[in-house]
Amino acid sequence: MNEKKNIAILGSTGSIGTQALDVIRANTDKFSVEVLTGSGNADLLIKQAIEFNPNTVVIADESKYKYVKDALLPHDIKVFAGNASIADVVKMDSIDTVIAAIVGYAGLESTLSAIKAGKQIALANKETLVVAGDLVTKLAKENGVNLYPVDSEHSAIFQCLAGEFHNPVEKIYLTASGGPFRGKTRDFLQNVRKEQALKHPNWEMGAKITIDSASLMNKGLEVIEAKWLFGLETDQIDVIVHPQSIIHSIVQFADGSMKAQMGLPDMKLPIQYAMAYPQRIKSDFPRFNFMNYPQLTFEPADTNTFRNLSLAYEALKKGGNAPCVLNAANEVAVDAFLKDKIGFLQMSDVVEKCLQTATHISKPGYEDYINTDKETRMAAAALILKIEPIKSI
Numbered sequence: 001m002n003e004k005k006n007i008a009i010l011g012s013t014g015s016i017g018t019q020a021l022d023v024i025r026a027n028t029d030k031f032s033v034e035v036l037t038g039s040g041n042a043d044l045l046i047k048q049a050i051e052f053n054p055n056t057v058v059i060a061d062e063s064k065y066k067y068v069k070d071a072l073l074p075h076d077i078k079v080f081a082g083n084a085s086i087a088d089v090v091k092m093d094s095i096d097t098v099i100a101a102i103v104g105y106a107g108l109e110s111t112l113s114a115i116k117a118g119k120q121i122a123l124a125n126k127e128t129l130v131v132a133g134d135l136v137t138k139l140a141k142e143n144g145v146n147l148y149p150v151d152s153e154h155s156a157i158f159q160c161l162a163g164e165f166h167n168p169v170e171k172i173y174l175t176a177s178g179g180p181f182r183g184k185t186r187d188f189l190q191n192v193r194k195e196q197a198l199k200h201p202n203w204e205m206g207a208k209i210t211i212d213s214a215s216l217m218n219k220g221l222e223v224i225e226a227k228w229l230f231g232l233e234t235d236q237i238d239v240i241v242h243p244q245s246i247i248h249s250i251v252q253f254a255d256g257s258m259k260a261q262m263g264l265p266d267m268k269l270p271i272q273y274a275m276a277y278p279q280r281i282k283s284d285f286p287r288f289n290f291m292n293y294p295q296l297t298f299e300p301a302d303t304n305t306f307r308n309l310s311l312a313y314e315a316l317k318k319g320g321n322a323p324c325v326l327n328a329a330n331e332v333a334v335d336a337f338l339k340d341k342i343g344f345l346q347m348s349d350v351v352e353k354c355l356q357t358a359t360h361i362s363k364p365g366y367e368d369y370i371n372t373d374k375e376t377r378m379a380a381a382a383l384i385l386k387i388e389p390i391k392s393i
């Protein structure tokens with residue numbers, strides 16, 4: 001790389017955002033920070049801004065605007081508030097790459113705005129593709145924008161496809177760790193609490209994706225994400241449980257040959273690959289040692305126990321606004337689970353019911369997605385109100 005890449009990190013105070021800043025801190029000759037955004041964690045956003053001296057920061061939570069503004073007054077950093085401002089600042093001429101690392105549907109508007117402004121995207125926010133994959137990929141194509149996957153499985157597929165872009169893919173296998181409840185029964189899951197679900201065996205991530213990983217919804221969302229990123233049909237995407245999380249995913253080509261990408265589970269690697277593509281930057285991330293893993297194992301996903309994965313496949317087959325319904329219902333259900341309002345298995349009940357009752361739109365536009373998201377959130381909230389709150393133990 002000859003020139004520094006100017007980076008905007010949307011969601012810099014989160015798990016992906018802070019790790020992206022770790023990558024930048026180790027490579028200040030290659031990257032500089034142009035924009036940082038956070039939501040509730042104003043103190044961390046201020047600290048990051050003072051360290052990395054971006055042109056602009058945006059705090060999504062408008063009630064914290066004055067606090068951030070006052071703290072950054074001596075630093076010649078512009079401060080804005082609200083999600084509309086995030087969607088606005090991503091258009092700045094000085095930005096080369098936008099790291100989309102806001103969690104959930106809240107990241108859609110700013111990602112679309114960055115794509116329309118022709119920015120290259122390092123995409124962590126998988127929900128964006130789940131909600132509006134056709135729109136996002138169509139706009140990316142029209143604007144000459146590459147969507148570089150940050151999600152480790154999709155980065156693995158992308159790395160396996162390097163040099164193979166004209167060779168047809170027969171199939172991909174997304175690997176799943178199985179999460180903290182692998183091998184458990186529905187009886188057991190009936191009573192699990194958020195404290196247990198938040199303990200992921202291999203990855204440290206934000207709360208929402210950690211719950212999604214425990215319920216296998218994360219893998220369901222990733223199946224949909226893979227369809228849009230790699231232009232695949234539903235039956236070309238398979239999921240295989242691999243508890244050690246060393247093989248990050250696999251591509252099978254038309255001749256039957258399979259390529260896998262492997263390494264220790266560390267999100268900094270896919271983040272750095274997405275930021276530096278097509279280069280590989282030297283890193284000091286811990287290296288994999290075969291002798292520490294004498295066995296890598298594989299098993300099928302238990303979709304009878306973890307129904308979310310089947311629900312995601314169903315939504316993908318149904319198409320149109322169904323994945324948007326799946327996502328909105330899941331976001332509301334996960335939030336309710338994290339607030340002890342519903343049990344672990346009831347999250348799937350809420351998603352299933354919303355999928356059954358939502359009005360289907362086969363060719364939705366942006367407004368349809370906004371309305372579908374809004375209506376599904378209301379429907380899911382109404383369902384949750386009818387569920388008896390879980391008792392404290």
Ligand code: NDP
Nearest residue numbers: 011013014015016038039040041060102106124125205206
């Ligand atoms: P976190 O919850 O750790 O961080 C989310 C970020 O988004 C924070 O900066 C948060 O701000 C900000 N944010 C939250 N709500 C809003 C909102 N309404 N408007 C604007 N900003 C908001 O999530 P992760 O970093 O774990 O995940 C981010 C995305 O990356 C998700 O889509 C996830 O699926 C994906 N991903 C994450 C992986 C991981 O290892 N963590 C792996 C693969 C994908 P604040 O904290 O200040 O409130």
Ligand code: MG
Nearest residue numbers: 151152153222
């Ligand atoms: Mg993943």
